[in-house]
Amino acid sequence: MAAIVFDLDGTLIDSAPDIHRSLSVALEAEGRPVLTLDVVRSFIGNGVAVLVRRAMGVSDLAGDEVHARMLARFMAAYDAAPADLTRPYPGVAEALAGLKAAGHKLAVCTNKPEAISRAILASLNLAPFFDDIVGGDRLPERKPDPRPLHTAFAALGAPTGLYVGDSEVDAETARAAGAPFILFTRGYRSKSVAELAPVASFDDFAGLATIVAART
Numbered sequence: 216m217a218a219i220v221f222d223l224d225g226t227l228i229d230s231a232p233d234i235h236r237s238l239s240v241a242l243e244a245e246g247r248p249v250l251t252l253d254v255v256r257s258f259i260g261n262g263v264a265v266l267v268r269r270a271m272g273v274s275d276l277a278g279d280e281v282h283a284r285m286l287a288r289f290m291a292a293y294d295a296a297p298a299d300l301t302r303p304y305p306g307v308a309e310a311l312a313g314l315k316a317a318g319h320k321l322a323v324c325t326n327k328p329e330a331i332s333r334a335i336l337a338s339l340n341l342a343p344f345f346d347d348i349v350g351g352d353r354l355p356e357r358k359p360d361p362r363p364l365h366t367a368f369a370a371l372g373a374p375t376g377l378y379v380g381d382s383e384v385d386a387e388t389a390r391a392a393g394a395p396f397i398l399f400t401r402g403y404r405s406k407s408v409a410e411l412a413p414v415a416s417f418d419d420f421a422g423l424a425t426i427v428a429a430r431t
């Protein structure tokens with residue numbers, strides 16, 4: 216049995232289209248043009264506050280007041296339809312079911328706020344696979360600080376385990392936590408696989424069980 220923790224955005228689910236839709240609402244309310252899906256995707260990974268800051272940075276917007284207003288509009292639009300355009304990557308449910316059947320314990324550790332993360336996973340029928348879902352607002356610290364990941368392993372009753380993610384934030388989090396990092400290569404990373412130096416990588420969830428079996 217192993218404890219296996221998963222990142223959410225860009226790892227289990229392709230959530231960029233709903234994030235793009237919600238950010239567009241916030242930008243349009245400020246009279247700014249919407250950004251492309253590719254640009255928005257590149258802003259995901261450090262939580263919603265950083266996402267909005269990055270969008271402001273390329274939209275000639277500044278100031279804490281604007282940030283607070285945009286963040287509130289973004290979250291209202293996102294909360295209204297959290298999984299409208301969001302889908303699990305192919306094979307995710309089957310892979311999670313297989314890992315559970317093999318006796319592994321699963322959790323999620325994401326920088327996305329916890330309530331909406333839980334709502335999305337529930338609406339995609341993925342929530343029952345996880346013993347805990349640690350969101351970016353559970354602790355004062357967010358990934359790449361190792362504490363959220365430590366919290367997820369602790370919830371599984373394990374001192375450590377495997378961490379599966381898609382980005383440089385996840386690679387750094389795993390390194391800081393001393394956990395082996397497994398990279399899903401089709402997510403939202405901006406660095407090469409070599410730069411992220413995972414212990415293993417996969418581009419199809421059908422391949423995850425073999426990787427886990429080799430390391431447990």
Ligand SMILES: O=C(O)COP(=O)(O)O
Nearest residue numbers: 223224260261262325326
């Ligand atoms: O909210 C984000 O920016 C990213 O979330 P993630 O940690 O699930 O990739």
Ligand SMILES: [Mg+2]
Nearest residue numbers: 222224225381
């Ligand atoms: Mg991610």
